[in-house]
Amino acid sequence: MAETALTLPFSLDAYGRVSSTESQQKIFADRVLSVIGTNLKERVMLPAFGTSITSYLYGSIEKAISAIPDEIALAFEKFLPALTYSNTNITYDEQTGTLLLDIIYELPNNETTSTILEIVAIASKNPPVQETL
Secondary structure (H helix, E strand, O other): OOOOEEOOOOOEOOOOOEOEEOOHHHHHHHHHHHHHOOEOOOOOOOOOOOEOHHHHOOOOHHHHHHHHHHHHHHHHHHHOOOOEEEEEEEEEEOOOOEEEEEEEEEOOOOOEEEEEEEEEOOOOOOOOOOOOO
8 A cells, every 4th residue: 555645735635635645756755845944943842853954044155055965965864764865956046046956866666856945045145036927
C-alpha cells in the first residue's frame, strides 16, 4: 500500500475532503520545504528542527551563497534520512533581490528530483520587487 500524506499547502478538494496525495515526489517535496522553511527554535516543542538559512540573508550575498548548501546538507542528514542529498544550485537575481535555490536529491525509490525555493535576500542592494498584475 502506498504512503498517503496531506498536501501542502493545506486545502480541501471539490468534495470538501482534506486534500491528500500518494505521489512520493510531492510528499517528499513538502517535507523538504517544511524543514528548509523552518527557522531553528521556531518550533517550541522541537527547537532543533529546521535550519539557520534566514540568518545568512542579512549578511553578504556571497556568504549566503556559500553557506546555504551546507545548511541544507545538514538538514537532510538530520531530518530527511530517507532522502539522499545531491547538491543545491543557487542563482541570485540582483534585479529582484532574491535567491533561487534548486535543491537536488534522490528519493527512496532512487528517482532523482528537485525542489525549488525562492527567498528574499535582505542584504540586497535593491529592495524586493513585487509584481503587479
